[in-house]
Structure formats: structure tokens, C-alpha cells
Amino acid sequence: MTTKLKSIFGKPKWITGLSLVIILLYFLPFLYQGKDSHILVHDNLDSNVTWVKTLLNSGEFFSSPDTKIQNVFNGIPRSSLYGTYDISLIWFKLFGMYYGYIFNKLLMSVIAFFGMCFLLRKIIEPEKDIEFISISVALLFALLPFWSFTMSVCGLPIVLYAFLNIRDGEKHYKNWLIIGIFAFYSSLFLSGVFFILILLCLLVYDIYRNKKINKPFVLAIGTLGILYLISHFQIFYSFLFNSDYTSHRVEMVVRELTFDESYKRAFSMFTKGQYHAHSLHNYILYPVILVGILQFFFKKRSMKYLLILIFILLTSLLYGFLNWKSMASFFTKLMSIIPIQLNRFHFLHPLFWYLLLGLALTFVARQFKFGKLIVVPILIFQLYFVLKHHEFITQKNGPAYNKFYSEELFEEAKKFIGKPQKSYRVISLGLHPSIALYNGFYTLDGYFPDYPLEHKHNFRKVIAKELDKNKKLQKYYDNWGSRCYAFSSQLARKYWDTKPRKVKKLEFDFxxxxxxxxxxxxxxxxxxxxxxxxxxxxKVFEHPNSQWKIHLYQIVIN
Known part of the structure; x- marks a missing residue:
């Protein structure tokens, strides 16, 4: 039996090849069904994808940060539309919007797989017959439904691997290349700034332990920081040097939570995670914590294991209690100054949960006689759980890509209007403005994390009476405002509903x-x-390839 196990588990190349085949099969439905695939809408099709298309169509990618993109809000700064120089835009340019999106997602999974493989091998240094654990955990990490289309989460293992190599004195150019790519393929404000904080903590620990400064490691951290300044130049310019620009973020008010609400939010983060940085660790939590406890009964205890677990716990508490009423006012002031949400340490959680899983399963395989037999069903169950969260399953009740954007339907509308799109402005009611914007229309409404405060005020005049009729909607617009939408009190925030609906009275200031x-x-x-x-x-527009029935209204008031 032992010989058979070794023959199965001791073939890392075979397991690596199988893992890559599984990753390819995972994305095959998106290639097979093409634009009929069901894609995440929230914070994705309703925003990110449209921003990319609008920027690429504008031809203003390398323009100055305050260059106005006229398609949005009668001119939104280039820095507000898409504030980074991002490698992922290359794939959209080469393959078009849909296939660029899918290729980028596939590339993200491949990067995640190899990055986690390299990192676990470096940290664990597994014997050949348990190397399958590192590869399998890397596969699980690679199949996570990563949000957005950057390396902000999926690229963390490989960039941490590069930093650890430099810290250990390795001088290979690949490490510096990885750092350079990561700076132009990830968001400083999602994970980058928090990753740098972790590196700085590691640097301080090394100085304390070794009584000297690791100069290459310092240089590597500095390099990442400088490259982030370059890749995010647009954002830094608008916030630090453009005195004429006032962001709508200055009016943001964080919703205050009670102690009980904060505790539940923190507990949910620790046990389930957050959908913008899926870790799907609901069940691997148990073996990870169990091994953490078991280590106290063995002579060889892993402090790094316990420190990672404590880090996740503390940052989960931060996520929950940062909006606690005793802290919310300070957080609100800080958020109005800098575009960083301090509770975003959770973007590092997927990296650390799967590091812990790799360490935990390796511990079990090494310490117990039948450890490998215990490890295998855990890996299989987690693979099943991760596959259950495939986008084709979780988004099956949502719209398909082509039906959401409805290009044929809006092409008919454009021809019916019969004027150059830049000569008039439109708004959308009961559907995301990103759809009109994606189809080339110039919109007065939209979803942007940073845009001129003046437009928020001007647009509020249009929808003021509707907001007055719905206090929740009023708070949503006034206290946050990133969705600058043409809200109706009757429809509220149901801008995804395709069922026949009728607005009895729309009190807009036309x-x-x-x-x-x-x-x-x-x-x-x-x-x-x-x-x-x-x-x-x-006119009313309908099309077989659209989920929408669109009523086109003209404003006739003088």
C-alpha cells in the first residue's frame, strides 16, 4: 500500500500537467458558449468592463490625468475613468472585450497556480511523495473566482515568492521582472498598499533579528513602491496636484454599525470571506484551526503558521469594527482625503488561507502514519466546493454577456435617433447606465468610484424629488454617490429586473x-x-439577443 501511494503521489510533473488541464477545462465553457456565457454583473459588467471599453475607444490611454473623456458626465477626468496603466488592457485591445476578458481570467488562474506552487515549495520544502499537496493547493487557489481582471489577488503568491527570494539573497533577474509586472498588473488600492505593509513588517523583523539591514530587500520594496507611483500616476496626480479637482468622495459618509453588527461582520469575514476577494475557505477553516491547535502538542511548532492565522483574525476584526460607531467618523474623514479603504486587508486573505492549508496538510502528512490518506479527501472535497462556485453556476440566473449589453438592440436605437452620439446625452432608468455607455452613448449617469463633486450636485437636482420620496435611496446617493444613477423611488435600486414594470409618475426635474x-x-x-x-x-425596442425591453423617451420640455 505504501509503495502504491508513493508511486501515485511522487509524480509532481504528472499532477502539474493534470492541474493545468483542469484549469483549461474550467474555462472551456466560456470559450464554447462565447458571449452567451453568464458573467458576473455586480462591480464587473456594470462598471469595470465598460470603463475599459470607454477608455480604449477614447484613444486617451496615455493622455494627461485631467484630460476630459466626454462620453461620461459631460467630461470626466481620464484619471477618474481608469486611473492606472494596466497590462490587462493589452488583452482587451488584442482580443476584443469579451475574449480579452476571458483570456485575462485564464491567464490570472495560470499565474495563481504557478505562483502558489513556487511559494509553497519554497516555504514547505516538501519531500517528493508529498509534493502533490503543494500542487493540489495551488490548483484550488487558481480556481477561485477572482474578481476584476488584475493580479491584485491572484498574483500575490508569485510576487511574495519573488520578494522572499531576494530576501534570501537570490540575484536572479526573474524576481525583479515579477515585481515590475505586478506593479503594472495590480491595484495599489486593493491589495498593493497592504502587501507593502506586510513586507515592511517583515523588514523590521529582519532588522531586529539580524541587527542589520537587508539592502536588496529594501531596494525591492522601494522598487515596487516607485513602480506603483508610475503605474498609478493618474490617480496620484488628481488627488495631490490638481487643485481644481474636487472628488465626490469628500461627501462620503460611512454607515455606522452597532457593536453587534460589527461583530457579525467580523465573524463573517473570518469564517466566509468577502466576495471581492473570494477565498472559499468555509470548510478548510476547520483543518487549518485544528492543526494550529495540534501544533501545541508537538515539539516542532510553526510560529509563521500561528502568526498568519492571527493576522487573518485581527484583520477580520478590523474589517468588522472599522465601521463601528466609535470609529466610523475618523474613517469617514480619512476616506475623504485618500482613496484607500483601510479594511481592505482582506484582499490578502486568499493568499494566506491557502498558505495555511498547504502548511496544515503537509503537517498532517508528515506527522501521522496515514496522513496522506487523510489529506486526499480534504483536497477532493475542497475542489468540489470551489467548482460549485464556478461563474457558470453562481451566475446562471443572471444575464448572459451579449444579452446584458444588447449591442444589436442599442444599435437599432442609435439608428432610430439618427444623430451623432456625441451631439446628445442620455440617462438610463431601471437598468445600468454602463449598458448605454458600452454601446457608445454619451451618458449623464454612471458608476465611478471617483468623479467630480460638481456633477453629483448637478445630477442630484434632476432626481431630487424622487430621492425625497425614498429616504434609503436618498442616503444611498448622498452618503456614497458612486452610483450616480437616475433613481426612481418606485423602482429603487432594481436596475437588473427585466419583468414588465410601470412607473406611475416620474418626478424628475427635466x-x-x-x-x-x-x-x-x-x-x-x-x-x-x-x-x-x-x-x-x-419607440419600444426589443431584440432576440437582448434581455431588455427598452422604452425610448425624449425630453420635450423647453
Whole structure:
């Protein structure tokens, strides 16, 4: 039996090849179904993808940060539309929006796989017959449904691997190349700044332990910081040097939580994670904690294991209690000054949970006679759990890519209007403005994490009466405002519902909308024009490749 186990587990090349095949099969449905694939909408199709398309179509990628992109809000700064020089944009340019998105996702998984493989091998230094653990854990990490399309989470293992190599005195150029790529393929504000803080803590520990400074390691940290300044130049310029620019973020107010709400939020983070940085550790939590406890009964205890676990626990508490009413006011002031949310340490959690899983399973395999037999079902169960969170499954009730953006339908609308798109402005009611923007229309509404405060105020005049009728909606717009949407009190935030709906009375200030250049409304709901003065229905558009039934209204008030 032992010989058979060694023959199976002692073939890392075979297991690596199988893992890569599984990753390819994971993405095969997206290639097979093409644009009929169901893709995440929230903070993805409703924003990120459209921002990329708008920027690429504008031809302003290398323009100065304050260059105005006229498609949005009568001119949004280049830095607000897409504030980084990002390698992922190359794939969109080469392969188009959909296939660029899928290729980038596939590339992210491959990077995640090899990065975690290299990192676990370096940290664990496994014997050949248990090397399958590192490879299998790397596969689990690679199949996580990474949000967005950068290396902000998936690239953390490989860049940490590079930093540890430099820290250990390795002089190979690959380490510096990895650091350079990561700086232009990840977000400083999602994970980069928090990763640098971890590196600085490691540097301080080394100085304390060795009584000297590791100069190459310091240089590597400095290099990453400088390269981030370059790749995020657009954002830094707008916040630090453009005195004429005031962001809508200055009016953001963090929702204050009670102690009980904060505790539940922290507990959920520790046990389940957060959807922007999926770790899917709901069940691997148990073997990880169990091994952490077991280590106290063995002579060889791993301090790095316990420190990582404590780090996750403390940052989960930070995530929950940063909005606690005793701390929220300070956080609100800080967020108005810098575009960093301090609770985003959780973007590092997937890296650390799977590091802990690799360490835990290796501990079990080494310390117990039948350890390998215990490890295998844990890996298989976690693989099943991760595969259950495939985007094709979790988004099956959502729209397909082509039906969401409905290019044929909006092409018909554009031809019907019959004027150059830059000569008029539109708003969307009951659907995401990103759809109109994706299809080349110039929009007065949209979803952006940073845009001019002046536009927020001007657009509020248009929707003020509707906000007054719904206090929750009013707080949502006034206290956050990143979704600068044409909100109706009746539809509220249901901008994904495709069922037939009717707005009995829409109390928009159409004069204020006209003053902003607004001429047309794309609405997924029928508006009762008898009770709503100032608009008229021009046409209703439907198409087999669209999930929407769009009512086109023209503003006729003088």
C-alpha cells in the first residue's frame, strides 16, 4: 500500500500537467458558449468592463490625468475613468472585450497556480511523495473566482515568492521582472498598499533579528513602491496636484454599525470571506484551526503558521469594527482625503488561507502514519466546493454577456435617433447606465468610484424629488454617490429586473436634465406619460439577443 501511494503521489510533473488541464477545462465553457456565457454583473459588467471599453475607444490611454473623456458626465477626468496603466488592457485591445476578458481570467488562474506552487515549495520544502499537496493547493487557489481582471489577488503568491527570494539573497533577474509586472498588473488600492505593509513588517523583523539591514530587500520594496507611483500616476496626480479637482468622495459618509453588527461582520469575514476577494475557505477553516491547535502538542511548532492565522483574525476584526460607531467618523474623514479603504486587508486573505492549508496538510502528512490518506479527501472535497462556485453556476440566473449589453438592440436605437452620439446625452432608468455607455452613448449617469463633486450636485437636482420620496435611496446617493444613477423611488435600486414594470409618475426635474444636455431616456420600465409631463415615448425596442425591453423617451420640455 505504501509503495502504491508513493508511486501515485511522487509524480509532481504528472499532477502539474493534470492541474493545468483542469484549469483549461474550467474555462472551456466560456470559450464554447462565447458571449452567451453568464458573467458576473455586480462591480464587473456594470462598471469595470465598460470603463475599459470607454477608455480604449477614447484613444486617451496615455493622455494627461485631467484630460476630459466626454462620453461620461459631460467630461470626466481620464484619471477618474481608469486611473492606472494596466497590462490587462493589452488583452482587451488584442482580443476584443469579451475574449480579452476571458483570456485575462485564464491567464490570472495560470499565474495563481504557478505562483502558489513556487511559494509553497519554497516555504514547505516538501519531500517528493508529498509534493502533490503543494500542487493540489495551488490548483484550488487558481480556481477561485477572482474578481476584476488584475493580479491584485491572484498574483500575490508569485510576487511574495519573488520578494522572499531576494530576501534570501537570490540575484536572479526573474524576481525583479515579477515585481515590475505586478506593479503594472495590480491595484495599489486593493491589495498593493497592504502587501507593502506586510513586507515592511517583515523588514523590521529582519532588522531586529539580524541587527542589520537587508539592502536588496529594501531596494525591492522601494522598487515596487516607485513602480506603483508610475503605474498609478493618474490617480496620484488628481488627488495631490490638481487643485481644481474636487472628488465626490469628500461627501462620503460611512454607515455606522452597532457593536453587534460589527461583530457579525467580523465573524463573517473570518469564517466566509468577502466576495471581492473570494477565498472559499468555509470548510478548510476547520483543518487549518485544528492543526494550529495540534501544533501545541508537538515539539516542532510553526510560529509563521500561528502568526498568519492571527493576522487573518485581527484583520477580520478590523474589517468588522472599522465601521463601528466609535470609529466610523475618523474613517469617514480619512476616506475623504485618500482613496484607500483601510479594511481592505482582506484582499490578502486568499493568499494566506491557502498558505495555511498547504502548511496544515503537509503537517498532517508528515506527522501521522496515514496522513496522506487523510489529506486526499480534504483536497477532493475542497475542489468540489470551489467548482460549485464556478461563474457558470453562481451566475446562471443572471444575464448572459451579449444579452446584458444588447449591442444589436442599442444599435437599432442609435439608428432610430439618427444623430451623432456625441451631439446628445442620455440617462438610463431601471437598468445600468454602463449598458448605454458600452454601446457608445454619451451618458449623464454612471458608476465611478471617483468623479467630480460638481456633477453629483448637478445630477442630484434632476432626481431630487424622487430621492425625497425614498429616504434609503436618498442616503444611498448622498452618503456614497458612486452610483450616480437616475433613481426612481418606485423602482429603487432594481436596475437588473427585466419583468414588465410601470412607473406611475416620474418626478424628475427635466429642465435641469435638459440644462446638462440630456435629451433621451432609456427605460426598462414603461413611464406613464399622462402623469409625467416633459417627456414623450418615441419607440419600444426589443431584440432576440437582448434581455431588455427598452422604452425610448425624449425630453420635450423647453
Amino acid at each position: 429642465k435641469a436634465l435638459k440644462a446638462l444636455g440630456g435629451e433621451y431616456i432609456f427605460s426598462s420600465a414603461e413611464i406613464d406619460t399622462k402623469n409625467t409631463k416633459g417627456i414623450k415615448l418615441l
